[in-house]
Amino acid sequence: MPASAFPAVTVAVLAAAVLHAVWNAMAHRIPDKLVGFALINCAYTACAALLVCLTPLPPAEAWPFLVTSAVLEVASQLFLLRAYQLGDFGQMYPLARGVAPLLVAVVSVTVLGGTLTPVQGAGVLLVSGGLAALALANGRLGRAQLPALAAAIGTGMIIAAYTLVDSTGVRQADDVLSYIAWLFLCQGPVLPLIALALRRRALFAQVRPVLGTGLLGGVLSMAAYGLVIWAQAHGDVTAVAALRETGILVAAVIATLFFREPFGRLRLVAGAVVLAGIGLMH
Numbered sequence: 014m015p016a017s018a019f020p021a022v023t024v025a026v027l028a029a030a031v032l033h034a035v036w037n038a039m040a041h042r043i044p045d046k047l048v049g050f051a052l053i054n055c056a057y058t059a060c061a062a063l064l065v066c067l068t069p070l071p072p073a074e075a076w077p078f079l080v081t082s083a084v085l086e087v088a089s090q091l092f093l094l095r096a097y098q099l100g101d102f103g104q105m106y107p108l109a110r111g112v113a114p115l116l117v118a119v120v121s122v123t124v125l126g127g128t129l130t131p132v133q134g135a136g137v138l139l140v141s142g143g144l145a146a147l148a149l150a151n152g153r154l155g156r157a158q159l160p161a162l163a164a165a166i167g168t169g170m171i172i173a174a175y176t177l178v179d180s181t182g183v184r185q186a187d188d189v190l191s192y193i194a195w196l197f198l199c200q201g202p203v204l205p206l207i208a209l210a211l212r213r214r215a216l217f218a219q220v221r222p223v224l225g226t227g228l229l230g231g232v233l234s235m236a237a238y239g240l241v242i243w244a245q246a247h248g249d250v251t252a253v254a255a256l257r258e259t260g261i262l263v264a265a266v267i268a269t270l271f272f273r274e275p276f277g278r279l280r281l282v283a284g285a286v287v288l289a290g291i292g293l294m295h
Contacts, residue, residue, distance in 0.1 A: 022248035023256065025240045030260030032237035034106070037093075038267045039230035041102040043223045046094050049230070051208035052220055054090075056231020058201030064194030071186045071195055078182025079192065083199035085175035090204060092168040100161030103268030104148050107261045108162065111144030112169035114255040117176050121250060132293050133252075139290025140255045146283035179242055180250035189246050193239045255290065262287065 036053070043049030071079060096105040118137040121127035129137070148165075179196075186192040209216055220227065244253045262284050268274040 022244045022253065025244045026248075026253055026256045027259060029237040029240035029244070030257050031263050032233045032240070033257070034260035034263035034267060036230040036233040036237065037106055038102060038264065038271065039226055039233070041097045041106075042271070043226060045219060045223075046098050047204075047208050047211070048216070048219050049223060049227050050090055050094050051205045051216070052224065052227025053231035053234055054201045054204040056228045057197045057235055058205070060232060060235050061194045061196075061198035061201055064190065065198055068188055068191035068194055071188070071191050075182055075185040075192060078178050078185060079196055079199060082175045082178045082182060082196055085171050085178065086196070086200045087203045089168050089171040089175065092164050092171060096161055096164035096168060099164060100158060101268075101274060102272050103265065103274040105161060105165045106264045106268075107144045107148040108165035109168040109172070110258050110261055111141055111148060112166055113172040113176060114258055115141040116170065116173035117250065118255075120173070120177055127250075136290045136293030137255055139286055139293065140258055141290075143283045143286030143290060144258060144261050146279065146286065176245075176250065180245045180253075183242050183246045189243050190239075193235075193242050196242075197235055197238075259287065 040046070040049045040053060043052075093105075093109055096109060099105075114137050118129055118134065122129050179192075183189055183192050212219060241253065241257055244257075265284065
């Protein structure tokens with residue numbers, strides 16, 4: 014990442030990390046996870062529909078990346094929804110986020126021809142290892158937790174995939190905001206339509222008690238990913254992917270304060286490892 018771009022990109026990614034942890038906590042707090050994710054995606058769609066009226070149409074070169082990313086985004090939400098149905102926020106969130114930086118770094122170097130210094134590589138490993146330790150801080154995962162574990166890790170793998178797709182796709186677009194708007198407009202209606210097909214008329218009564226929470230979560234989510242897309246257009250994709258995972262530290266605090274999940278000494282140490290890894294990334 015160029016030194017001149019470092020401050021703005023860093024601030025943008027850290028802000029995105031906080032927003033991401035907050036909207037995930039809001040989604041987890043809604044008892045009916047399908048309803049929660051449907052509302053979040055309704056907010057995506059409304060915001061994106063407004064933005065596409067104010068931005069130019071992306072060029073043809075960007076559309077394969079847009080469509081691929083939209084499909085991956087929907088898949089990641091379905092996996093994450095399932096993980097939150099089955100597991101605790103304090104474990105599922107770091108697992109879902111923790112595998113992405115390492116996968117992005119490996120693919121960037123082995124497939125996309127990127128470079129990673131030994132120090133940066135050590136940083137990525139520390140970030141991923143620290144996040145994994147945060148996820149397992151409450152003890153070993155038992156057999157009953159394996160479905161939740163699989164859903165969370167699957168989410169992380171898909172996150173790595175769409176991170177790489179967007180890092181290339183946004184550079185094919187003439188306007189970053191236009192890329193973001195069309196990306197969310199393409200993916201936004203899918204979850205609400207799935208919820209409507211499954212719940213039918215009952216859905217409208219089910220969304221009413223959590224309407225404000227779900228819609229606010231969607232706005233925060235779109236803002237968070239918009240900041241990440243902008244950062245990917247101006248910084249190194251591997252560094253951005255690792256730095257955005259600092260949201261797990263925010264999630265650990267949220268899990269303790271709002272979900273009454275234990276923080277613990279191990280989580281403190283793991284958090285320090287994450288921060289050390291971030292320092293090595295730059």
